Amino acid sequence: MAEHQAPEAHSHGPSPHAAHHRSRHGRWARLRHRLAHLAVPHGHEPADKVDGALEGSREGLRTLWLSVAVLGATAVAQAAVVAVSGSVALLGDTVHNAADALTAVPLAIAFLLGRRAANQRYTYGYGRAEDLAGVVIVAVIAASAALAGYEAVARLLDPREVDHLGAVAAAALVGFAGNEWVARYRIRTGRRIGSAALVADGLHARTDGFTSLAVLLGAGGSALGWRQADPLVGLLITAAIALVLRDAAREVLRRLMDGVDPELVATARRTLAAVDGVRGVGRLRMRWTGHTLRAEAEIVVDGRLTVVAAHRLAVRAEHALLHSVPRLAAVTVHTDHAPEDGDEDPHGALAHHQGRG
Incomplete structure (x- = not known):
């Protein structure tokens, strides 16, 4: 079906819903409504949507700055050991830690x-900036993999002794502890606020943690007199970075291509079908904008309903979706009437527009 919408029969985002509540209910009704939401804390008023998006940004920023402090201190400590030991494996780990801090x-x-309000030019807001940041993060991961690989190959061609192996091992352990803490923190926050870029950054940090353990193995090999151990571990680190690069790039690309978990779509479709008065569910589309979701849905209703009744049904459908789909910030519901025998296709005039962008 085409996206033809009659304003009087549709629900356009959360604003009509808020207006509906204000017009139909008094202060005590709104209070009861808010108390009921304590059991299912998923707001659907426009102010709730703005507050939720801002809180997600605040939480993301707190996570970033705290993790930058941890990774920065880790990289500085490792860089000091690199300067005295000459370990190329530890150098790769240090570069990766520094790059991870810079991606913040x-x-x-x-x-x-993302906190900026939508305007006449950017009518959906600035949430897409998060996805663009994900592209930058992927590029930084790729650059750090290239640098680590180059240094490892160069050291294989020109082997050198690694000094201060005890300090190298200690720096490796520090790197693992710092990176694993940051990884858990970023991934947990990213999943909670729905930020694919922050999750990708957390995966980046997790790789650094495992590469730090690889540095420890390289130090052990060097202690046993195997000069190639350190650069070989550097190559393993490069391979590990490449694997994370693949996962991070896939996640960011899905966001850029408006990819959504099919289970979210299935949940939304089941929710709409369960709304009293909805006779069928047509096209349903969802997309991420930063770390919030938007949805467009078509529902089939009784053709004998008045415009007011059809609008109320659309609002109920929107309300149900906002409660059932996590991170959903806005919904547009289009109502179609159930066809009767001999009825002309209500969208016939739009048929020649089908398939256009």
Whole structure:
């Protein structure tokens, strides 16, 4: 079906819903409504949507700055050991830690941009900045993999002794502890606020943790007199970075291509079908904008309903979706009437527009 919408029969985002509540209910009704939501805390008023998005950005920024402090301190400590030991494996780990700290900059800018309100040019807001930051993160991961690989190959061609093996091992352990803490923190926060870029950054940090353990193995090999152990571990680190690069790139690309978990779509479809008065569910589309979801849905209703009744049904459908789909911030519901025998296709005039962008 085409996206033809009659304003009087549709629900356009959360604003009509809020207006409906204000017009139909008094202060005590709204209070009861809010108390009921304590059991299912998923707001659907426009202010709730704005507050939720801002809180997600604030939480993301807190996570970024705290993790930057941890990773920065880890990288500085490791860089000091690299300077005295000459370990190329530890150098690769240090570069990766520094790169991971730097990726917080574009992501922080994206979170700050995401707070800006929609305007006449960017009618959906600035949430897409988060996805662009994800592209930058993927590029940084790729660059760090290339640098680590280059240094490892160069050291294989020109082997050198690694000094201060005890310090290298200690720095490796520090790197693992710092990165694993940051990884858990970023991934947990990213999943909670729905930020694919922050999850990708957390996966980046997790790889650094495992590469730090690989540095420890390289130090052990060097202690046994195997000069190639350190650069070989550097190559293993490069391979590990490449694997994370693949996963992070896949996640970011899905967001850029408006990919959504099919289970979310199935949940939304079941929710709409269960709304009293909905006779069928037509096209349903969802997309991420930063770390919030938007949806467009078509429902089939009784053709004998008045415009007012059809609108109320659309609002109920929107309300149900906002409660059942996590991170859903806005919904547009289009109502179609159930066809009768001999009825002309109500969308016939739009048929020649089908398939256009």
